[in-house]
Amino acid sequence: MTAxxxxxxxxxxxxxxxxxxxxxxxTDPEGMREWMCPGNIVSADVQMDLRVGGALLIIMRGxxxxxxxxxxxxxxxxxxxxxxxxxxxxxDLRPTLVTVEFFEVTAHESELVLTHQEIPxxxxxxxxxxxxxxxxxxxxxxxxxxx
Numbered sequence: 712m713t714a715x716x717x718x719x720x721x722x723x724x725x726x727x728x729x730x731x732x733x734x735x736x737x738t739d740p741e742g743m744r745e746w747m748c749p750g751n752i753v754s755a756d757v758q759m760d761l762r763v764g765g766a767l768l769i770i771m772r773g774x775x776x777x778x779x780x781x782x783x784x785x786x787x788x789x790x791x792x793x794x795x796x797x798x799x800x801x802x803d804l805r806p807t808l809v810t811v812e813f814f815e816v817t818a819h820e821s822e823l824v825l826t827h828q829e830i831p832x833x834x835x836x837x838x839x840x841x842x843x844x845x846x847x848x849x850x851x852x853x854x855x856x857x858x
Contacts, residue, residue, distance in 0.1 A: 738793070746849040747769055752772060794810040
């Protein structure tokens with residue numbers, strides 16, 4: 712926990728997909744436009760320079776407003792792990808850290824574990840928990856449509 716009492720957000724989900732399929736979905740800006748959309752977000756503009764130190768820009772667009780998120784890749788280990796800093800203009804301008812890990816359960820099923828940490832305030836933690844949960848659900852639907 713941080714001094715403000717905000718702990719990390721951890722989302723775990725078993726998805727019928729290989730680790731490679733999940734990792735590739737997280738590193739495909741075109742595909743992310745469809746599933747990086749929590750709540751009333753209808754689309755996402757995604758730009759990334761997929762290398763350690765490379766930039767990530769996601770603009771989530773809703774019916775009346777847009778939400779900008781920026782970051783930098785810190786770990787790229789296909790197909791096991793992806794990590795990046797996360798700065799949301801709507802929440803706080805301090806960088807937080809998102810780590811997405813992919814574990815093989817069976818040949819055709821994997822567990823995705825998303826951890827978002829260093830979140831400064833509890834109310835932001837609650838927002839991120841809901842948002843990431845919806846994003847992972849949309850990712851799962853996206854993967855199922857492709858198979």
